[in-house]
Amino acid sequence: MxxxxxxxxxxxxxxxxxxxxxxxxxxxxxxxxxxxxxxxxxxxxxxxxxxxxxxxxxGLIDAHVHLGFDGGPNPVDRMMAENDARQVATMLRSARELLSCGVTTARDLGSRDLLGVAVRDAILDGTADGPRMLVAGPAITVTGGHCWFMNGEVDSPEDMRRMVRTLHKGTVDCFKVMSTGGNMTSGSAPWHAQFPQDDLAIAVDEAHRLGKTIAAHAHGVEGIRRALAAGVDTIEHCSFQTEDGSDGYDEELGAQIAASATAVSPTCSARMKDFMRLLPGRRWALGDLYRAGATIIASTDSGIDHNPHWAFVSALESMVAAGMTPRDVLLSATSVSARVLGIDDAAGRIDAxxxxxxxxxxxxxxxxxxxxxxxxxxxxxGAEFTPDPVPVFAPLDPDDLPDMLVRMIEAQESAHAKSEPEPVEVG
Ligand SMILES: [Zn+2]
CATH class of the missing domain: 2.30.40.10 (Urease, subunit C, domain 1)
Incomplete structure (x- = not known):
């Protein structure tokens, strides 16, 4: 005692x-x-x-991490180059980094095959230190789609149903489906919807039949709309990202999300503070969704490029910078998240x-x-853990920005230039 x-x-x-x-x-x-x-x-x-x-x-909850991504400049290349044994070593280090900033529960929304299940079990039985992991296994995507290299490709309604059942058999805790393309996979675009709404609905029905939650990755408006209509439990990112970098927030859809049982997991990373500074003209959907009354759960997408697992607290600061009160951010990282993730009988508050x-x-x-x-x-x-020292999270080097951010800055500048009136020639 x-x-x-x-x-x-x-x-x-x-x-x-x-x-x-x-x-x-x-x-x-x-x-x-x-x-x-x-x-x-x-x-x-x-x-x-x-x-x-x-x-x-x-203890804090991060509702969207990738233990298999290392948070460095090229996490996808690294994951693809590492064999399973080496990937597990990376994943265990990521888990320890999360726990070192007070994260005692994390949901892994995409790792290769069922490696995350083995890592989860190693943490639970005390072999390794880390948060309680809720593991989705590979994100379910279309052939060649966002994060295809995790081995969750499906192309038909039958494949979708079978994939959910196969992952359930592999004892995943939850599911993740890629409703749109993403920023990290070449040949995939975040503003394109990947699956017909009916296929998403099959995944949701199967997940719920099995008593598990399902998350949908969605950036572009159409992918968000389909995921919401299909009844997913959480929409990841929910960024309303458009091809030209302009503001894609749709107030009507935001209001529908707020009125629904679907929560928003905004993956507001520590790096968002850089994005807000470098893209001053851009409106960030998190603030809009929060003001609309959507249920928000703290999440970071930690592991993706320039987004280390140990930066969780800086990510919560980004959520405050996006317009949330500190108290609501804290609730989004504890009791609200536990309720949305279906684990409020185990975590998210201090109670007998x-x-x-x-x-x-x-x-x-x-x-x-x-x-x-x-x-x-x-x-x-119940086990006391001595946190490893956590580095200070540094802003990006302005002379060495990630390619994706450079493209977004260029897109915003050209959109801005187009909206300026043509100069009138005098003379
Ligand atoms: Zn992610």
């Missing part, structure tokens, strides 16, 4: 303040939460850790019966999300 006490404990789904709180942990579970002064006598012999003037809160996933920070992250950088304590499923 272990007893953690702290000046402040954030309890319940609303992250409400409990002053001078105590949390009792038995094995991997929380068994009691309340004022430390009211600790029941049955726990009196417990091993007490007095954390002092800190805030204890639930739930997993002992706790972190402690100096300050109050409900007022200032940056307080999460000052991590003082991490416990995942």
């Amino acid at each position: 272990r007893i953690i006490t702290a000046r402040r404990v954030l309890v319940g789904a609303g992250l409400d303040t409990l002053e001078n709180g105590g949390v009792v942990i038995d094995g991997d579970r929380v068994v009691w939460v309340g004022p430390a002064s009211e600790l029941p006598g049955e726990f009196a012999g417990g091993d007490v850790t007095a954390l002092g003037d800190v805030t204890v809160l639930p 019966g739930l997993a002992a996933d706790l972190i402690a920070v100096h300050g109050d992250p409900r007022d200032d999300i940056a307080a999460l950088h000052d991590l003082r304590f991490v416990m995942a499923r």
